[in-house]
Amino acid sequence: MFAKLPLTALRAFESAARLGGFKAAADELVVTPAAISHQIKTLETSLGVQLFTRTGQGVLLNTNGERLQRQVHAALHDIHLSLAAFQCEPDPLQLNLTTTAAFASLWLIPRLGEFHRRHPQIRVRVQTHNQVIDLHRDSSLDLAIRATFSTDPSLYALPLFDEHFSVYAPPGWRVPEADGALELIDAPWISATQLPIDWEHWCAQAGHEDWLGRAIRHGYDDEQYALQAAMAGHGLVLASNVLVSDSLARGLLVPWREDIRLPAAHYAAVCVPGREREPAVRAFMDWLANLI
Structure with a gap:
């Protein structure tokens, strides 16, 4: 028919x-x-x-x-x-959020226990994507935490923190002698400006152009691996101040020439307008705001 x-x-x-x-x-x-x-x-x-x-x-x-x-x-x-009529009613105590795998593992997950202690009734489900999910199309997601390069006027946004890139080292690291091995760790970083995030630009600003000719470069295609390599003592890493913050607090890495900073993105928690008033979303955003 x-x-x-x-x-x-x-x-x-x-x-x-x-x-x-x-x-x-x-x-x-x-x-x-x-x-x-x-x-x-x-x-x-x-x-x-x-x-x-x-x-x-x-x-x-x-x-x-x-x-x-x-x-x-x-x-x-x-x-x-x-x-x-066949779909279940949304659970007001379930919070579904999306963010990148690096941000989830290096910043959010280490702090999420505090949110659970404050709001034990709210269940948080973290989904990780490196692609930007359209929250208007995917209603199953309540919230996204993003490194943004421009404001999306169609979304409600809670600004979190500005990101910059500096160099970090294992504790006790010293610049090797001229004939010693200098190890630099590479990862694909993205900037909000026209200035690339790479060792060439950092060395130019820091006055260490001579490093580039003598350095052994270790490349990773994921931010987490680059930071893990640095923590394991494999060299200096040029990294996000946001993603490295927990490693600094635990003493696994220390800043080196922190005065040299390459600007990058702006982190924000975003949702479809109106959803910021839902109890679970509101509680999570209030918690984030208190961490800033």
Whole structure:
């Protein structure tokens, strides 16, 4: 009975009609505007009528499109409600947050025990991703902690701290003699400025250009591994003051030439506006704010 229903085309049509354009629909459905246009043309051909009026400024629903939009929107809304009836109600005492693996392991997890002691009724689930998750699309996530390079006006944000990069060493480290082995640890760091985060720029600012010719370089593709290598005594590491803070507090690393700093990102806790008032999110943000 429903085998030949053009559901993909109908969903593309409903989104374009509701949002007022093919590009907006493409953004919502995570496809290209060309894909939306193709689906609309397929639907119009199958119906034998035009649904949009094409103009130099975009597209407008015509009479046929307005009629179909009311019917399709109502039908899809009913399907949405039917599916929602099978889903569990969100648990107000469950907090789902996303952040990077490095931040979770090096900063958040060492401190999370204090939050659990203050709020034993709230269960925190930490998901790690190196990609930025769209919180508007993934409603299962309550909160994200991000190293941001620009403000997202569509999200509620709690600024946390500014990040910079300095050099850190194992306790007791000394600069080797001219003929001694100088070990430098590399990792892929990202800056909010045009200035790369690398040993070349740090050495130029510190006046240690001679290091580059004599150094043995150890490269890692993950921030955690680079810090672990430094703690194991494998050399100096150019690292984030945020990610290294717990290692400093435990005496596993010490700053070296901390006066030389390369600016980087700004950390913030972000959520969809309105969710900051939910009890678990509010408690977690208050806890973060007290740590700043």
